[in-house]
Amino acid sequence: MLQVSNINSFYRKIQALWGVSLRIDEKELVALIGANGAGKTTLLKTISGLLHPASGSVQFLDMRIDQMPAHSIVELGVSHVSEGRRLFQDMTVRENLDMGAYTHKAWNKKEETLERVHQIFPILKVRSRQLARTLSGGEQQMLAMGRGLMSRPRLCMFDELSYGLAPILAKEVFKIVKTLREQDIAILLVEQNVRHALEIADRAYVLENGRIVLEGESRGLSENELIKQAYLGL
Amino acid sequence: MIVTLLDITIGGLLTGGIYALTAVGLNLQYGVARVLNIAHGEFIMLGAFATYSLYTLFGINPLVSLAIGGPIVFIMGFLIHNTLFQYLRSSSESMGAFEGRSLLASFGLLFIIQNVALLSWGPEIKGYTYLAEPVNILGTIFAANRLVALLFAVAIGLAFYLFLVRTRLGKAIRAAAQDPETAQLMGINIHRGFSRLTYQHDVRNHTTYGSPLYCNCPYCGGFRGIGQYPRQFHRGFDPGAYWQHSDLYRSRVIIGCLLHDLHPLTLGKANRYFREIEKCIVSELPLIKRLSS
Numbered sequence: 001m002l003q004v005s006n007i008n009s010f011y012r013k014i015q016a017l018w019g020v021s022l023r024i025d026e027k028e029l030v031a032l033i034g035a036n037g038a039g040k041t042t043l044l045k046t047i048s049g050l051l052h053p054a055s056g057s058v059q060f061l062d063m064r065i066d067q068m069p070a071h072s073i074v075e076l077g078v079s080h081v082s083e084g085r086r087l088f089q090d091m092t093v094r095e096n097l098d099m100g101a102y103t104h105k106a107w108n109k110k111e112e113t114l115e116r117v118h119q120i121f122p123i124l125k126v127r128s129r130q131l132a133r134t135l136s137g138g139e140q141q142m143l144a145m146g147r148g149l150m151s152r153p154r155l156c157m158f159d160e161l162s163y164g165l166a167p168i169l170a171k172e173v174f175k176i177v178k179t180l181r182e183q184d185i186a187i188l189l190v191e192q193n194v195r196h197a198l199e200i201a202d203r204a205y206v207l208e209n210g211r212i213v214l215e216g217e218s219r220g221l222s223e224n225e226l227i228k229q230a231y232l233g234l
Numbered sequence: 235m236i237v238t239l240l241d242i243t244i245g246g247l248l249t250g251g252i253y254a255l256t257a258v259g260l261n262l263q264y265g266v267a268r269v270l271n272i273a274h275g276e277f278i279m280l281g282a283f284a285t286y287s288l289y290t291l292f293g294i295n296p297l298v299s300l301a302i303g304g305p306i307v308f309i310m311g312f313l314i315h316n317t318l319f320q321y322l323r324s325s326s327e328s329m330g331a332f333e334g335r336s337l338l339a340s341f342g343l344l345f346i347i348q349n350v351a352l353l354s355w356g357p358e359i360k361g362y363t364y365l366a367e368p369v370n371i372l373g374t375i376f377a378a379n380r381l382v383a384l385l386f387a388v389a390i391g392l393a394f395y396l397f398l399v400r401t402r403l404g405k406a407i408r409a410a411a412q413d414p415e416t417a418q419l420m421g422i423n424i425h426r427g428f429s430r431l432t433y434q435h436d437v438r439n440h441t442t443y444g445s446p447l448y449c450n451c452p453y454c455g456g457f458r459g460i461g462q463y464p465r466q467f468h469r470g471f472d473p474g475a476y477w478q479h480s481d482l483y484r485s486r487v488i489i490g491c492l493l494h495d496l497h498p499l500t501l502g503k504a505n506r507y508f509r510e511i512e513k514c515i516v517s518e519l520p521l522i523k524r525l526s527s
Contacts, residue, residue, distance in 0.1 A: 048419060074421035086416040088409045098402075099409045103421035107402065151421065 001026050001186055002047070002078075002155055007056030007066070009039075009046045016042040018210045019056070024155065029177070029187045031197040031218065033231060034207035040190045041083055043207065044157050047188075048080035049073040060155070075103045079153035083160045083190075085144040089133040093124055096132050096143055100150025109152065117146040120176060138169040145176065149185075156180065157188040162196065174200055194231040198222045206231075240374045248380045251387035258394065262411070268329060269319055270337040273344035276351075277307065283351055286360050296364050297382070314343070329414075 002024040009017035016039045024030050034040050045051040047058055049070035058066040065073050088096050097117065101110040118125040121142045127135060132143060141161060148156055158177065162170035170193065178200045181187060191197035198204060198218045206214035206227070214221065221227050256275065263271050284303055288294040294302075318339055326332035365379040398404040410417040410424045417424055 050415060050418065069423070070418040071421045071423045074419060080419050082416060082419065086413055088412045088416070090412060091405070091408060095405055098405060099417075099420045099422075102402070102406055106421075147420075 003059040005057045007053040009042055009051055009053045011042050016210050020212055022205055024186050024188055027184055027186055029181050029201050031201035031204040032190045033194050033197055038207045039210040040207055044159055074151055077154035079148040079151050079156045081144050081148035081158045085140050087132040087143055092129055092131055093143055094128045096147050097150050100147035103151055106151045113150055113152055117149050121146050137164055155186045159190045162193045237373050240372055248384050251384045255387050255391055268333055270333055272340045276344055276347040283355055286362055289362050
């Protein structure tokens, strides 16, 4: 479904990705793990079109998207839920969700999608008329996820979902991610919470200093000595 | 006493209307198009002069000239944005650089428009009499043209409010103003139609609003634009927030009232420059208060 081949990407003037390749199949849940500054967010931004790679290619559903602008890539079915939630703080919960469905295709089915999102996150229905800035951290994260789903994506990329959340809320969020896969959405999950990520993912990639250093089935990776030492603290 | 108070309040509301609308427009221009348009007020002046000429030379009713002026200036806004600002945007390496350049360019635009107006209409304050009949509101007399101006301000303001809050495009403009990067991830194309559209809308609104003003000189736009800036910076330039938390909108009207009320104290005694300083002080008081808190 998504094929990233050998990309080199720059963040400002510094090269952040060095020959990175990655693949996500239909309905697959793939985790991307790595320390702060490893290039995880740059990779997501390169896929969603906010950054363009200097070389290499990104293909989505057999279409080359690496030089496409971000707004066109959303139309194709790629949704990117940014780190730090990035809500439209001075708009209501409902307006934020509306914006998630901005593309023409999604706008026509907005009410139907909204109902589905409300089923997954019932709290968003209750908070519908509240300004996004008045929500609690967990609710804001749910709104960010809900907004990401409003475009009816085929592939959803989540950047640091658990960041800043209490452990019990983080667990809740991961549970929801797992259920999304059952709705035929492929997921690329970027996480610092490696234990949780490996628990729910099918496969995982480890990014270090802008390079993929390890990849494989999650189960296998959680037994890997390097992962155990560097990321799981075992 | 009550009559004086009413005079001050309603008179202040009339002036406040202009400032409120100017502030909203400026907010929209910076928030979405990222153009720090210093020449903002100049379009009010142009609108007023165009109406003046159409009325005195051709006898065209000022209210009718609104209908003519609106589309013309919409096209003008389109041309300015497509040539000047679009060029600056594509040649700037970052958004920050573009903001700086657009500020300088609009300074140039200000001088050009001012001097073209100076050459065309001369430096004297121009005025014409239209709808000057006195209207009695609760014992206080106002000229009908000022009330018409207020009505226009309210109508345009309301229409814009509904556009921003209710429509898909309006919401998207607010979203783009709050967070341009995330707006792109929603599928909003912030680079093309958007900034141009807001720029055009804004320029047109200003000219439309300037039209019913009955007195004008080539310099009158200057302060109306510039005086808005510090407060805009403070607020973060989101037109939607402007409306949703209408405190700023209200405070803009209140400032307008204050400006109006201080005017009689300085009018006649001091020159134009002193009045500009007075406006600055009154306009920035709330900002200073907010910063200190």
